[in-house]
Amino acid sequence: MATEILMPALSPTMEEGTLAKWLVKEGDTVSSGDILAEIETDKATMEFEAVDEGTVGKILIEEGTEGVKVNTPIAVLLEEGEDASAIDSAGGNKGGDAKTEVKEETKAEEKDTVPADSPAASSPAAAAPKPPRTPDWPEGTETKTTTVREALRDAMAEEMRREDNVFLMGEEVGEYQGAYKISQGLLDEFGPKRVVDTPITEHGFTGIAVGAAFGGLRPIVEFMTFNFALQAMDQIINSAAKTLYMSGGQMGAPMVFRGPNGAAARVAAQHSQDFAAWFMQIPGLKVVMPYSAADAKGLMKSAIRDPNPVIFLENEILYGRSFEVPVMEDFTIPLGKARIAREGADVTIVSFGIGMTYALEAAEKLAEDGIEAEVIDLRTIRPMDTDAIIESVKKTNRCVTVEEGWPQGSVGGYISNVLMQEAFDHLDAPVINCTGKDVPMPYAANLEKHALVTTDEVVEAVRKVTYK
Amino acid sequence: MATRKTSDTGPAKGSNPAPKGSNIPAEELKHYYREMLLIRRFEEKAGQLYGMGLIGGFCHLYIGQEAVVVGLEAAAEEGDKRVTSYRDHGHMLACGMDPKGVMAELTGREGGYSKGKGGSMHMFSKEKHFYGGHGIVGAQVPIGAGLAFADKYLENGRVTFAYFGDGAANQGQVYETYNMAQLWDLPVVFVIENNQYAMGTSVQRSTKSPSLWERGAAYGIEGEEVDGMDVLAVKEAGERAVAHCREGKGPYILEIKTYRYRGHSMSDPAKYRSREEVQKMREERDPIEQIRQVLLSGQHATEEDLKAIDKEIKEIVNESAEFSKESPEPALDELWTDIYAKEAPQEA
Numbered sequence: 001m002a003t004e005i006l007m008p009a010l011s012p013t014m015e016e017g018t019l020a021k022w023l024v025k026e027g028d029t030v031s032s033g034d035i036l037a038e039i040e041t042d043k044a045t046m047e048f049e050a051v052d053e054g055t056v057g058k059i060l061i062e063e064g065t066e067g068v069k070v071n072t073p074i075a076v077l078l079e080e081g082e083d084a085s086a087i088d089s090a091g092g093n094k095g096g097d098a099k100t101e102v103k104e105e106t107k108a109e110e111k112d113t114v115p116a117d118s119p120a121a122s123s124p125a126a127a128a129p130k131p132p133r134t135p136d137w138p139e140g141t142e143t144k145t146t147t148v149r150e151a152l153r154d155a156m157a158e159e160m161r162r163e164d165n166v167f168l169m170g171e172e173v174g175e176y177q178g179a180y181k182i183s184q185g186l187l188d189e190f191g192p193k194r195v196v197d198t199p200i201t202e203h204g205f206t207g208i209a210v211g212a213a214f215g216g217l218r219p220i221v222e223f224m225t226f227n228f229a230l231q232a233m234d235q236i237i238n239s240a241a242k243t244l245y246m247s248g249g250q251m252g253a254p255m256v257f258r259g260p261n262g263a264a265a266r267v268a269a270q271h272s273q274d275f276a277a278w279f280m281q282i283p284g285l286k287v288v289m290p291y292s293a294a295d296a297k298g299l300m301k302s303a304i305r306d307p308n309p310v311i312f313l314e315n316e317i318l319y320g321r322s323f324e325v326p327v328m329e330d331f332t333i334p335l336g337k338a339r340i341a342r343e344g345a346d347v348t349i350v351s352f353g354i355g356m357t358y359a360l361e362a363a364e365k366l367a368e369d370g371i372e373a374e375v376i377d378l379r380t381i382r383p384m385d386t387d388a389i390i391e392s393v394k395k396t397n398r399c400v401t402v403e404e405g406w407p408q409g410s411v412g413g414y415i416s417n418v419l420m421q422e423a424f425d426h427l428d429a430p431v432i433n434c435t436g437k438d439v440p441m442p443y444a445a446n447l448e449k450h451a452l453v454t455t456d457e458v459v460e461a462v463r464k465v466t467y468k
Numbered sequence: 469m470a471t472r473k474t475s476d477t478g479p480a481k482g483s484n485p486a487p488k489g490s491n492i493p494a495e496e497l498k499h500y501y502r503e504m505l506l507i508r509r510f511e512e513k514a515g516q517l518y519g520m521g522l523i524g525g526f527c528h529l530y531i532g533q534e535a536v537v538v539g540l541e542a543a544a545e546e547g548d549k550r551v552t553s554y555r556d557h558g559h560m561l562a563c564g565m566d567p568k569g570v571m572a573e574l575t576g577r578e579g580g581y582s583k584g585k586g587g588s589m590h591m592f593s594k595e596k597h598f599y600g601g602h603g604i605v606g607a608q609v610p611i612g613a614g615l616a617f618a619d620k621y622l623e624n625g626r627v628t629f630a631y632f633g634d635g636a637a638n639q640g641q642v643y644e645t646y647n648m649a650q651l652w653d654l655p656v657v658f659v660i661e662n663n664q665y666a667m668g669t670s671v672q673r674s675t676k677s678p679s680l681w682e683r684g685a686a687y688g689i690e691g692e693e694v695d696g697m698d699v700l701a702v703k704e705a706g707e708r709a710v711a712h713c714r715e716g717k718g719p720y721i722l723e724i725k726t727y728r729y730r731g732h733s734m735s736d737p738a739k740y741r742s743r744e745e746v747q748k749m750r751e752e753r754d755p756i757e758q759i760r761q762v763l764l765s766g767q768h769a770t771e772e773d774l775k776a777i778d779k780e781i782k783e784i785v786n787e788s789a790e791f792s793k794e795s796p797e798p799a800l801d802e803l804w805t806d807i808y809a810k811e812a813p814q815e816a
Contacts, residue, residue, distance in 0.1 A: 167621070193621065199651070204610050204644025211614015214599050215549070217621055238604050239611060247592035248582035249806035251599070283807050307809035 002057060002082055004073040010039060010046045013265045013316055017041040018066045019074060028056045030077070037063070037074070042149065042320050043181050054079050136298060136326075136333050143324035151293035151325055152182050152258075152314065155300035156220060158330070160190055163218060166304055169196040169209055170222030170259075179224045180260060180319055206232035206257075210239045213253040213309075220304060223259035226275050226313065240309040241284030256303045258312035261289070262354060262404050263452060265317065269440035272448075274405035276353070279311045280381045280414070286335055287382040289313040291356035293323035295379050298333030306335060315354045338385035340392070344372035347462050348392040350415055351402035352378040355453070358434070359402045362458035371466055381411060389415060390423045397428040398465040402458050407435040429465035434458050489700055489759075494768035500542070500699045501763060502777050504534035504756045507558045509785045510567055511730075514557065514574055517789060518734050523574045527588045530558035532729035535755035536661050537562035539702025540629055540722075543710050547624070551599040551612045552631035554589035555661075555728075559631065563596045567784055571792035579795030583802055606632060606639030609658070613649045613719075616656035627713045631659045635666025637680045646687040646719070655713035657706070658684070660723040661696070667732040668740035681723035691721025697753040700762075727753065 007017065021038040024030055031053040039048050057078040061068055068074065146154070160166045167190075172179045174187040174197040187195040198205040202223065209219040223229040229236065236257060244252030263272040279287045286308055290296040296314070303310040325331070341356065342363050351359040356377050363373040374392050378384060393399050399419055401412030412433030419431055437451045489497055511529040518527050530537075533555075541562045544550075552559045560570050565581065573580025574588050581591045591601040599615060602608040612630025619626040636642060637660055649656055660680050664671055671678050681691040690712065694705040702724060709720040727749045731738055763769040 165621075199644075199647060201644040201647065203641045204648055207607060207610025207641060208614035208617055208645065208648060211551070211599070211611035211616075212618045212621070213614070214611065215615040215618025215622075217618045234604055234607060235610065239602070239607055243592070243600065244809055245806045246582055246586040246590035247594075247600070247806075248580075248585055249809075250582075250592050250594045252809050254809070286808075307811055 001079060003052060003054070003077045003079075005036065005050075005075040005077055007061075007068045007070050007072045007074050008039065008048055009070040010041060010048075011043055012267050013320075014041050014043075014070060016067050016069045019061050019063055019068050020045060022059060022063045023047075024056050026056050026059055030054065030056060042147070043179075044177075050077075052077055055082075057082070136294060136339070137328060137331060141326040141328060143326050145322050146293045146297075146325040147320055147322050148290075148293045148296045148314070149180070149182055149319040151297035151323075152300055153184055153186065155297045156183070156304070157186060157189065159301055159304040160186070160194060163304075165216065166218040166220065167194040167196060167212075168220045168222060169198055169205060171198055171200055171224050173197060173222050178222070180316060182314075182319070183222065202228050202231040203235065206235040207239065209255060210235050210253050213240070213255040214243070214251055218304060219255045221255065221257045223257065225264075225271060225316075226259050226261040227271050227273065229257065229259070229275070236285075236309070236311075237282055241282050244308070245284060252307065253309045254307045256300075256306075256310045256312050258300070258303075259314060260316040260319070261313035262315050263317075263436070263441060263448075266443060266445065266448065267441075268443040272441035274313075274353075274403065274436065276313055276381050276403065277405050277409055277411050277414075279313075280384075280411060281409075282382075284309065285382060286310045286380065287313065288335060288380050289353040290379055291318065291351075291353055291377055293321070294325045294331075295333060295339070295377070297325055298331050299335065299379060301330075301332045302335050305332075310335070313353060318354055333379070336380045336383040336385055338388035339377045339379055340374065340388070341377045342373065342375040344374040344396070346372045346396060347398040347400060347466055348374045348376060348389065348396045349400050349402060349458065349462065350376045350378060350389055350412075352381060352411070353404070355402040355404055358453055358455045358458050361455040362402075362462065365455065365459050366462055369468070371462060371468060373462060378411075384414075386415075386418050386422070390419070393419055393423045394426045397426055398462075399427070399431045400434060400458060400461045400465060401431065402434045402453060404436045404453055407433060407438050410435050429467070432461040432465055434461050488766075489762040489768070490766050492700070494763075496542075497759060497763050497766075497768050498773070498777065500535075500538055500703075501756065501759045501769075501774065502781065503538040503541070503562060504699065504759065505777065505781050506567070506784065507531075507534045507538070507561050508756060509781050510561060510571070510788065511557060513785050513789050514571065515730070515734070517571075517575065517792070522793065523588070524576065525587055525589075526554065527574065527734045528555040528732065529730040529734075530555055530728070532749070532754075533661060533663060533696065533726045534558060535699035535702050535758075536659070536696050536724050536726050537631075539699040540657075540659065540706040542699075542703040543706030544627070544629065545710075547597065547626050548710075549597040549599060549612075549615045549619070549626060549628040550631065551608045551615060551628065552601065553605065553608055553633060553636065554601070554603050555633070556589070556591060556601045560591060560593070560596075560598055560601075563593075563598050565591075565593050565596050565598060567788035568791040571788040572795045575792040575795070576797065577792060577795035578798045578802075579791060583806075584798040585802065585806065606636040606641050608632060609636065609639070609642045610645040612658075613645045613654050613656050616649070616654040616713075616719075617652065620652070620654055625714060626655065627710050628656045629659055630656055631661055633666060634660060634662040634664065634671050634680060635669070635674070637662075637683070638666075638674055643683070643687075646684060646689055649719040650687045650689050653716060653718035655716070656719045657709040657713060658689075658691075658719060658721045660721065661726055662723055663726045663728045665728070665732070665740065668736070670740065679723070681721045684719075684721040689719050689721055690717075691723065694722055694724045696724035696726030697755045697758065699755055699759055 018040040020040040054077040057076040061074040240253040262274040416431040576584040589603040616628040
């Protein structure tokens with residue numbers, strides 16, 4: 001019986017890709033292991049191998065097609081003795097069902113991980129949302145739709161052009177073009193002296209980068225993910241963060257530690273965790289966690305210029321999302337300044353990073369019921385713009401915080417504490433912290449969904465604090 | 469790849485060193501004597517002040533190891549960098565930092581190198597290219613390689629000395645650093661100050677491969693073992709190491725066999741070695757006594773000359789002690805300064 005060859009998922013977060021090239025044509029005989037096609041995602045280009053043997057009966061998706069969803073049938077493979085007439089049967093009953101199933105599944109996933117009103121990674125066709133309030137650049141400035149991934153790359157490239165002593169180091173940042181394609185093209189432009197591929201040795205290369213910063217350079221250290229930064233924690237905290245103080249101001253470590261942080265998709269406990277609250281505790285560090293591409297760019301440029309060690313927490317799921325970024329020669333956003341992402345008078349929702357997707361979606365839902373939420377995007381976790389939160393709470397008298405990290409010792413917990421001490425008389429309800437669940441991240445899809453903070457939880461929390 | 473061993477562990481015994489140093493100018497020999505004596509007297513004073521409660525916390529004395537830093541500083545050029553662990557007083561004095569500023573940091577005073585905020589283990593001097601003073605065993609090793617990375621990047625021809633002990637030599641990050649330093653040809657001299665005890669654990673009790681410098685061979689790094697009680701041997705080895713680095717050949721390892729007479733820190737129970745072992749080392753191998761003999765037997769200096777140096781050193785040390793007591797405690801405002809830099813630090 002003819003079998004359909006489906007668009008493969010080549011990475012945990014891949015939802016679609018470009019069918020870049022067919023390496024077989026209709027009528028070719030293939031056996032298991034033969035390379036059928038090259039598939040390009042926003043992260044990488046990969047070869048796709050045959051699993052079964054047979055004859056390529058029909059190619060369903062032309063090469064060069066972009067935005068092919070995972071699990072879409074891309075070709076039909078005929079078994080020995082079958083002829084083209086079998087193709088219809090494959091594309092008929094069984095295939096048809098499979099198609100529908102796939103669609104539904106993708107949709108369900110989008111609902112949970114990519115709120116519909118946010119710029120979904122899976123639909124580049126969808127227009128990027130206009131930031132509701134943009135004090136970060138002059139009104140009337142031309143903007144360009146840019147992914148967070150491109151924004152980060154552009155920021156690094158601009159700063160490397162501006163200052164010779166800025167260099168990037170990490171695993172696979174050069175020849176591989178970045179494990180998540182953030183450093184794409186940088187090696188070509190800046191060469192191996194400034195785009196340094198390291199062995200897999202986080203503790204060692206982080207220490208070397210700290211030393212290089214002491215020695216007058218401006219290192220950008222890429223951690224393939226922040227999970228691996230745990231191997232380098234001593235150098236980050238004991239060496240980078242503390243030396244300025246311990247040396248009585250004589251020397252410090254002007255550098256950026258960056259990489260994806262927080263939950264990815266289906267990679268389980270050791271690769272899905274948010275360290276914002278960990279780093280937030282350390283005097284001497286600055287901690288940035290952007291949501292939009294404009295913030296990613298403007299804050300990255302400021303982080304590279306900052307004379308202190310900056311932890312720059314990115315998010316794998318946000319990398320592919322598009323936002324409007326101003327077209328300006330030198331666009332920066334100061335560290336330590338929150339942004340009011342949405343104005344409202346009934347409740348303040350404070351979030352940062354990917355938490356903003358839940359916060360904004362919740363705000364939309366609440367608006368349908370007449371509850372107007374003010375959404376604050378912290379952008380920088382340390383130093384934290386607590387004034388912005390307090391000012392907003394003085395207006396709304398209620399606050400809900402949203403983050404993916406764990407509840408005990410959370411960023412939200414700190415905000416609650418600040419509000420209790422500095423805005424107690426303005427609060428009409430206890431602050432509620434919406435966080436990830438207090439568990440290691442499970443692998444199973446259904447459990448993973450439950451482990452993450454959800455939009456419904458945010459909506460529920462707002463209803464509680466507004467008594468509605 | 470050539471690795472070498474320039475000296476046997478067999479000591480000079482101090483008995484007949486007469487021919488040694490005969491080709492070295494008297495002033496140079498006296499300089500070594502003076503520098504080593506400064507460290508010893510300074511450390512003895514620090515020990516006293518600790519006993520008086522003027523110095524607190526951890527205090528790790530360098531007595532017995534003086535020839536290591538004095539020999540290597542003689543091989544360094546202006547602009548070369550150094551970084552070490554928490555047993556750092558000797559390194560600071562040897563690279564020309566002011567004894568007053570060091571002692572005042574030990575007493576936690578405003579006049580200290582870190583304004584009293586670093587203490588014995590965490591001191592720095594940008595001016596003298598001294599990059600600490602690090603309290604975490606082994607952490608200074610990649611930092612040293614990083615300083616060398618910067619120098620290579622900036623093409624300034626400088627060399628970094630990254631000092632660590634036999635204890636740190638078992639830390640994983642040391643080997644991560646060896647790998648990258650050799651891979652990138654970094655101009656860094658890895659100086660293993662093997663004083664034979666990591667706190668109370670002897671080298672023999674911590675590894676079955678006690679020749680620490682030879683571990684570099686696994687990464688293709690050349691190196692050698694050096695008699696660390698002989699300042700002249702240390703200087704010669706240091707010159708080979710520095711030349712290797714400056715020629716762009718990458719890192720070099722010096723395992724310098726030395727000995728600390730005092731405990732690991734001031735609160736050492738000294739149960740892990742015999743009094744006789746320490747006494748034997750002091751009597752037969754002492755680096756200061758060795759150079760003193762070279763000076764006298766080679767008629768480079770008279771007893772009178774050396775007495776004058778002793779007196780001068782005593783004065784310097786006493787002055788530093790006085791300064792460290794008189795310098796006020798840091799103002800309370802200092803608690804809140806130097807946490808974040810406002811402007812980029814300028815490289816000297």
